[in-house]
Amino acid sequence: MRGTNILVLSPDPADQMYNGRWRDILEQLTTSLQHFGIEVSHAAWTRDLRMVPHRPQLVLPLLAWGYQRAHEQWLDTCKDWQRHQIPVHNPPDVLQWNSDKSYLKTLAEKGAPVVPSLYFDEISTSRLRESLSYFDVDRVVLKPTVSATAYKTSIWEAGQLISDPPEGSCIVQPYLRSIETEGEISLIFISGQYSHGLRKTPVAGDFRVQPEFGGRLTHHEPDQSAISTATKILETIGTSLLYARIDLVLNQNNEWALLEAELIEPDLFLGLDHKNGHMLGEAILNRINGQDIEQEKQMT
């Protein structure tokens, strides 16, 4: 009998991300999933997936790093996957809308607790000044709507020049000082169930928590209020997701708020999961065998 085989999408060899640490994450995934008899191969997300050998039973875009630098191509590729019914999860429509952070606006309008945000098609000093008064703060964060790893993300205050501004559409948010002390917490959900959590804190003098800027990652068990907030956000999204990473920060009222719902290629940090990716393995098998779909049908 043929074993279960899945394909993980990796960066485009032409992209600088190709030299990143994605191979380490792939190795971790491969080892965790081996226990379930799942064989993992990989291919660049830019490949025609109809041409890859051994037709994979499931395709995970978990390492499709760098898509944000080829955003139009990403959107077209997702549409192709849809058209050719490639079994990509999360589903291609999710991979499309989640690639532009203006989804935060939709989620906020539906009542999800999101970091307060203003959206502009282009940034200017007068818009930043307006944002300071709108939020009634003295510092704001400016970032592109299509972005990753804090690309062109900066703090701005009155009187400053805009350093390295995003080209085109962007988001402005109050600068949440809690990032310096509490950091950002990430809650990982597999098939809608909470799996594990971690905390990311920046080095002194920085606000970006990413390891690329010296940020520190530690295992973290979120409190019940963080789990409830993340669950509410997933309910608002309302789509069946194989995996999700919900990034939360404490807002000005000391309440958890959504910074980002990572539904494309989140690092699931299986190294910090005491269950060693057990939930992911089961969820993949269930999805391939159609069991989770059956469960959803029974629930509706």
Ligand SMILES: Nc1ncnc2c1ncn2[C@@H]1O[C@H](COP(=O)(O)OP(=O)(O)O)[C@@H](O)[C@H]1O
């Ligand atoms: N409103 C904010 N207040 C404080 N820090 C922020 C804020 N928005 C973003 N950051 C910092 O910038 C980083 C990158 O922003 P984020 O929205 O997570 O986008 P991405 O991870 O896609 O680059 C965050 O991880 C956090 O460290």
Ligand SMILES: [Mg+2]
């Ligand atoms: Mg982020």
